[in-house]
Amino acid sequence: MKTYVLDLVSPFDRTTVYIERKNIKNIHLKVFRDLKVVLSVPNEVTDEWISYFLKKKSGWIEKQLRKYKQSSGYNTLIDIKSGTSTQLLGQDRRIIKKISDRNCVIEEEKNIIVYASEKSKKHQQILERWWREKAYDIYINEMDEIFNRIFRKYGVEKPTIYIRKMKTLWGSCTPSKNKITLNEYLLKADLRCIQYVILHELTHLLYPYHNNDFYNFLTVQMPDWKERKKQLDLEVVQGL
Known part of the structure; x- marks a missing residue:
């Protein structure tokens, strides 16, 4: 996968954009919550056009990156901590880690409670499963x-x-x-x-x-x- 380095303002500065060439007709520019930027383009699109397009969209990319940076830790299931927020079926939920003699997950209206034993402390694996x-x-x-x-x-x-x-x-x-x-x-x-x-x-x-x-x-x-x-x-x- 090719990459393109886009110069933005601090704190993002030189941001890497991952370029995917595919057998598609439309162009898709996406900014993910982990701050990864991906541009999918048809195979025939030139490098010069990609450079022009990304510079034109640099303000939009920066806006999305800043929004996700400010809400860092939100909507994540990676390396969870008690109090981490995520979404489930479109609804905001807070993940709560608790110690118990059993390993399980209890779903409440606003919380997802993950129980793990003191000995294992495998909250991450239990939640992922x-x-x-x-x-x-x-x-x-x-x-x-x-x-x-x-x-x-x-x-x-x-x-x-x-x-x-x-x-x-x-x-x-x-x-x-x-x-x-x-x-x-x-x-x-x-x-x-x-x-x-x-x-x-x-x-x-x-x-x-x-x-x-x-x-x-x-x-x-x-x-x-x-x-x-x-x-x-x-x-x-x-x-x-």
Whole structure:
């Protein structure tokens, strides 16, 4: 993956932008909560155009970086501390670490309480396991509903769901393997946004490429998909 160094003002100064060349038609610029900046462009875009585009968007990039820097520690599941904030299904939750004779997670209206024994103190591992299991259950339930309602009549086989931690994608579909991979951090998003991502990936079973047929089908099945996508980008990752 190529990189481009963008000169911004302090404290960001020389910020690295990761350039991804893909077989896509549109350009996607994203700033993540870990302060990573990624620009995805069609294969034919020139280096000169990329340089021009990033300089033009430098003010926007700096604004997003500053916002995430000021809220450092928010919405993270990495190296959790008691009092760390995150999101779960679109709602703010506070993670509380407690010592107990049992290892478990209790979900409350505003808190996620992680219990671990004094001896193990494996709060991080316990939370990650619970999070992944919850994500899997919700993704499977939503995919079953959408698949049975929309896709079964087209004679396609229901795909297998895999869950991974992904930095730049909410989901991906490999039609040749009948496989859909979803980002476990998608669980932070509102359920409507999760449904959009699942429908998007399922649609690739019928239309492998992002062409007019793909988007026409998506719009017929979910007329408000653009609003859901925008909500997802704004709530969990800033993107263009």
